[in-house]
Amino acid sequence: MSRRSVEYEVKQRPELGVDFRPLDGGPPAGVSAEPLLDSENMLINLGPQHPATHGVLRLVLELDGETVVRCIPHIGYLHSSFEKLGEYRTWNQIVTLTDRMDYLAPLIYNCAYVMAVEKMMGVEVTERCKVTRVIMMELDRIFSHLLWLGTWAIDVGAFTPFLYSFQEREKVYRLHEAYTGARITTSATRVGGMMADLPQGWAEGVREFAVGVIETLDEVEALLSTHAIHLGRTQDVGVISAEDAINCGFSGPNLRASGVPYDLRKDRPYYDYETYDFEVPIGENGDCYDRYLVRMEEMRQSVRILHQALDRLPDGPMDVDDPRVVLPTKTDLMNDMASMIHHFKLVMEGVKAPPGESYFAVEGSKGELGMYVVSAGGSKPIRWRVRPPSFVNLSVIPKLVEGGLLADVIMVNASLDIVLGEIDR
């Protein structure tokens, strides 16, 4: 960046009785002496290591003072070759990869992936499994929104809600751990069922959590929702209209905050979501504040679904009774020759899927999470494609921040609720 020379105009001040002349004999008298500062726009780099980018995101910002003139996002700093690895793993082994993409809501990814494979294979899971997966997905939706809430508050400038939301998240960590053994990387689902049946007392634990999280949400809303600084930083910031949002591929709470009533649980329902009684919050203005309100209300609606799902959780088998898909029980295995052969083939070769493909989309915590699986008739996929909601949501960020202030970049980024693990895969 070259420095240009500064030009002066000499302004005479007759009341002082002094005749100003520049040293180099500059312009004639009567011309103003105020310096005209010429400036260039500044190019700064936000990230990839930055506390407020929520991951390894890099934004190159061209600034005119505090105003953002251009924003160019760069991603790929967490590209972990998931889709390529998926082509070398059997259908059940890929479940362990799915936790690591959206590490804020791993159960949603686990469920979405096996739902796509089951659709492709034509496997229908049991009622207990369906309701359990609904419980898992709604639990992790709240789980993900709680982390969003904590980091959102930090970006606004309030540290306390972060501690409150992590306290609630610790309860969900314990529920994850009680069921799967791991706090974050759960790998709870398998093709045709789940990794195990629910432990005793687990459903009561979920109910306790569902009751307690409402109290925490009330406390945090009392702190934030009418706070002047919060309103000032989020209202009318990052506005996007409904038509633009649809065309740009927005989905999830971001899309609904702009007034578009599209929720995959209502419009493309799966697992009997049409029989659950819940509402989908729709915003009006499409600004950051509306996205905040939509997510807060979504957490409460998810609690409603959780209570209903826990009420209707049926007894019965968790896994489908298909020996080509699900391992037989140990008793059967030890007593029955056919079961032993099935067990051997499933362990040595993996679940074999017939040729086919499926694109299955669920309402993830960030938006439309699509899983596209293509099989050529073996135990490994030919292609496993994840349509990550945050990838498409983030691509809109230049449109939202250009013309705003630098501080608004942080708020818009936080309001999109991105997770770089699924963007970069």
Place this chain on the structure above:
Amino acid sequence: MRGEDRMSDEMTTNSEGGGEAVTAGGRATPDAAEGVHPSVSALRDSFGDAVLRHEVVAGDEHVVFVGEENSFEILRWLRDEPDHLYNFLSDVTAVDYGEGRPIQVVYQLYSIPHRHALRVKVELPVSDLEIDSVVPLWQCANWLEREVYDMFGVNFRGHPDLRRILMPANYAEGHPLRKDFPLRGRFSRAEQTRRALAQEPEDHYVGTDFGPGRDPQVVPWPEIGGEPVPVRSPDSAEDES
């Protein structure tokens, strides 16, 4: 080889199984099923032979195959026709079946007002991976097509900013999701590490970061365009172990 698909061969890909089918799509549907999806018969009426094939997969998912030369027109028709109005582009991706077979570019479309979904596929020969970009129709295709270019090498004509998105801008090993690309890359780990760390800070800025007429001082890679460093000696097994 086909019987040996054991779990211990965890690193082999699946290209050995099911090699008979040209694509991994489902069975071709009888004509009666075409009326089940509202858009497919209307598409056949409007475009006739440009709609090459129609399949139903996974029970209720409709897939339409179109030729590359008509893809933009057909997708624009699907987006704009009032009865169909596929205003939401869920996904643009590609599938490489390996062994020289055509690469399919896949568009997942959804109509928010009418609540139906459609998949449109275009088959491109490996020697000529070019297709019209749909960014003028749906802006979300911008990054989605960049990723298909990065991972498969498909060139989208008319894309405003077609460059790598997930891999570094000077990535010299090829297009990772192609089936002829090995899992661990073409260069050795030492070479990958050396190249990763040899960048100057200015290399991290690409041309579009700057205004018109201002270029970054990119240090040119002498090896780009040259022969990549071979990873394995020619006589070792060609498996991904």
Place this chain on the structure above:
Amino acid sequence: MSDTPRTSGSGLPGGLFGSGTPTFLTTKVDFVVNWSRRNSLWPMPFGTACCAIEMMASAASTHDLARFGMERMSFSPRQADVLICAGRVPYKLAPVLRRIWDQMPQPKWCVSMGACASSGGVFDAYSMVQGIDTIVPVDVYIPGCPPRPEALIYGLIMIQEKIRGETLAEHAANRFEDPAAVAQPIADAEGVAALSGPFGNSTNQNRTSGFVPAIPTERPRDRRP
């Protein structure tokens, strides 16, 4: 520094800090310096993926990092002591990690948190660094995917124990960095290959641990060493 003997007031051979050998004064000064360093480490959280969430959980109320003096997470490397690399590092991020490490002033330590940072984890593929120890010198490795907050705290306590054993008499040997090594990988080509190679439970193990006699078992799919 320590090889130019100074006799400023102490009269001890080799000066106040000795020339490489501990003296009475050195051990007392060492004790105070190490105590203050280890109990006020400012971590530099280089969090990329799932391990970063567990690091955030460690800093939250239930597993509180503040009781170890590490409450103030320094996002500027210029003010940080410990680089906690939490998460997987692709080759695109490698120069960033190295740059952050170079920007940290001495004394500094590095913790590799999680399986991906230590060895590449589940990601033995084209884009992942197979262990950040090919790029930055690591002091403590914390296994886990992700490690529990208790495991992270254990690893940080190991750093504290390491600091307890340091001595100022060897300050120059430990803390002097070669300017030519800035932004370079710390391992040469063979080192990177050795650190990135298959080990552990890989089905393609053709390298013995050294604890058992090397009787190579030829399997058809073994890669040539």
